Amino acid sequence: MTRSEENDIKTIYHLGGRGSKSISTNSIAEQMETKPSSVTDMAKKLSDKGLVHYVKYQGVSLSEFGVKTALSIIRKHRLWEVFLVEKLDFTWDEVHEVAEQLEHIKSEKLIDRLDALLDFPKYDPHGDPIPAKNGEFQERDKQLLSELSVGAQGVCVGVKDSSVPFLKFLDKNKIALGNTIKVLDKEDFDNSLRILMEGNEMRISHQIASNLFVKKNS
Amino acid sequence: MTRSEENDIKTIYHLGGRGSKSISTNSIAEQMETKPSSVTDMAKKLSDKGLVHYVKYQGVSLSEFGVKTALSIIRKHRLWEVFLVEKLDFTWDEVHEVAEQLEHIKSEKLIDRLDALLDFPKYDPHGDPIPAKNGEFQERDKQLLSELSVGAQGVCVGVKDSSVPFLKFLDKNKIALGNTIKVLDKEDFDNSLRILMEGNEMRISHQIASNLFVKKNS
DNA sequence: ATTAAAATTTAGACAAAACTAAAAATAGAT
DNA sequence: ATCTATTTTTAGTTTTGTCTAAATTTTAAT
Ligand SMILES: [Mn+2]
Ligand SMILES: [Mn+2]
Ligand SMILES: [Mn+2]
Ligand SMILES: [Mn+2]
Numbered sequence: 001m002t003r004s005e006e007n008d009i010k011t012i013y014h015l016g017g018r019g020s021k022s023i024s025t026n027s028i029a030e031q032m033e034t035k036p037s038s039v040t041d042m043a044k045k046l047s048d049k050g051l052v053h054y055v056k057y058q059g060v061s062l063s064e065f066g067v068k069t070a071l072s073i074i075r076k077h078r079l080w081e082v083f084l085v086e087k088l089d090f091t092w093d094e095v096h097e098v099a100e101q102l103e104h105i106k107s108e109k110l111i112d113r114l115d116a117l118l119d120f121p122k123y124d125p126h127g128d129p130i131p132a133k134n135g136e137f138q139e140r141d142k143q144l145l146s147e148l149s150v151g152a153q154g155v156c157v158g159v160k161d162s163s164v165p166f167l168k169f170l171d172k173n174k175i176a177l178g179n180t181i182k183v184l185d186k187e188d189f190d191n192s193l194r195i196l197m198e199g200n201e202m203r204i205s206h207q208i209a210s211n212l213f214v215k216k217n218s
Numbered sequence: 219m220t221r222s223e224e225n226d227i228k229t230i231y232h233l234g235g236r237g238s239k240s241i242s243t244n245s246i247a248e249q250m251e252t253k254p255s256s257v258t259d260m261a262k263k264l265s266d267k268g269l270v271h272y273v274k275y276q277g278v279s280l281s282e283f284g285v286k287t288a289l290s291i292i293r294k295h296r297l298w299e300v301f302l303v304e305k306l307d308f309t310w311d312e313v314h315e316v317a318e319q320l321e322h323i324k325s326e327k328l329i330d331r332l333d334a335l336l337d338f339p340k341y342d343p344h345g346d347p348i349p350a351k352n353g354e355f356q357e358r359d360k361q362l363l364s365e366l367s368v369g370a371q372g373v374c375v376g377v378k379d380s381s382v383p384f385l386k387f388l389d390k391n392k393i394a395l396g397n398t399i400k401v402l403d404k405e406d407f408d409n410s411l412r413i414l415m416e417g418n419e420m421r422i423s424h425q426i427a428s429n430l431f432v433k434k435n436s
Numbered sequence: 437a438t439t440a441a442a443a444t445t446t447a448g449a450c451a452a453a454a455c456t457a458a459a460a461a462t463a464g465a466t
Numbered sequence: 467a468t469c470t471a472t473t474t475t476t477a478g479t480t481t482t483g484t485c486t487a488a489a490t491t492t493t494a495a496t
Binding site: 254255257259274275277 | 442
């Protein structure tokens with residue numbers, strides 16, 4: 001697998017292209033910042049290699065083998081992200097770009113040993129689950145903060161938007177994964193929230209609340 | 219710099235192509251397991267970019283900028299090798315192949331933090347010096363074991379041949395860097411040596427002795 | 437100084453991964 | 467059901483990195 005092929009497979013996975021769901025070449029192209037015609041070329045190649053199902057004009061979806069491959073790349077990406085944060089003191093907004101490179105390093109031993117060094121982490125710095133060697137992983141029980149009702153309590157466990165600006169915004173406002181949270185009040189007008197974050201009262205916009213995942217206390 | 223360009227620069231450095239010494243396209247091709255015509259193409263490109271001096275039919279040598287670039291790649295390669303051995307329990311014969319990939323990862327922060335994580339190592343697992351961020355490094359005072367005279371004592375500090383078979387041979391015979399060594403006797407007939415290695419007497423061939431670096435006790 | 441052998445470069449080809457512009461198919465609106 | 471706008475594919479081009487085969491230059495031997 002070349003780097004381009006791996007990136008393509010990963011993109012299709014992230015856009016949800018498994019099982020019966022097909023992804024349009026256009027949306028893949030948009031996500032990858034490339035042209036639809038390039039995606040068509042790639043679709044043919046990956047189809048020949050048995051990684052995707054491709055029907056002209058109908059989009060692509062991952063084969064079983066394609067899903068396995070995608071998960072192995074995602075596993076590498078997320079383990080490297082954990083490594084960068086835990087061992088090299090990167091901030092969570094700095095890791096993605098470097099992990100995009102590291103995820104393509106070919107060595108099964110390397111990634112398994114890295115997994116062990118990091119003590120077999122279940123989640124990456126953004127709260128996303130890390131697939132095990134066999135591809136298994138369970139999505140955490142979580143919901144968007146914006147979906148919580150007034151009075152509900154929980155813990156921050158992930159971000160939906162993991163762009164650099166959003167992550168930096170969260171840092172600046174002392175919002176971090178693991179923080180406890182309680183919804184005090186909801187403003188009908190703009191859907192902004194008044195919350196208690198680690199005991200500190202603050203007000204956050206709907207845009208923020210709808211990009212922050214929370215695990216509700218049972 | 220592309221991966222190919224980086225590999226080319228590194229090869230020229232390892233073949234000694236700096237200062238007034240030019241390297242032939244043929245020897246570069248042989249080292250890189252590619253064809254001389256491909257090297258010629260690359261020489262032109264690298265010359266245009268100011269990394270090498272290239273005169274048709276006269277071979278190539280690194281410019282000052284080329285040397286700096288080569289040292290930065292070698293720095294990365296060797297730091298990753300140390301990481302693999304120290305943190306991921308790779309053996310010294312397993313690291314080179316993976317480091318060949320890792321050396322091309324682009325992130326200054328990554329490599330500087332890795333350096334710190336490893337406690338600023340001076341030598342890689344094969345005893346080769348690791349250039350500092352600014353490119354400076356000093357070659358260790360060392361000589362081939364085969365050059366020691368009878369009665370001389372020292373410590374193993376490096377290998378000249380770092381091929382997998384040689385490294386595995388050394389492991390099998392309990393010869394490791396850091397071991398103390400004393401030359402007991404030299405056989406005129408085949409230049410084999412009788413030595414004391416960490417107190418154990420053993421006999422080693424000239425071929426082995428001429429690929430093992432030793433620091434002589436002063 | 438010639439000349440043969442070896443080294444090196446040039447010319448032309450190919451594959452991978454991208455692109456643009458044109459053609460074809462699909463989907464949506466009437 | 468037709469037509470138009472949008473999506474998608476095709477065809478042809480570009481760049482990078484590689485190759486082979488032919489041409490050229492250098493080197494070394496006579
Ligand atoms: Mn990421
Ligand atoms: Mn992540
Ligand atoms: Mn190495
Ligand atoms: Mn080494």
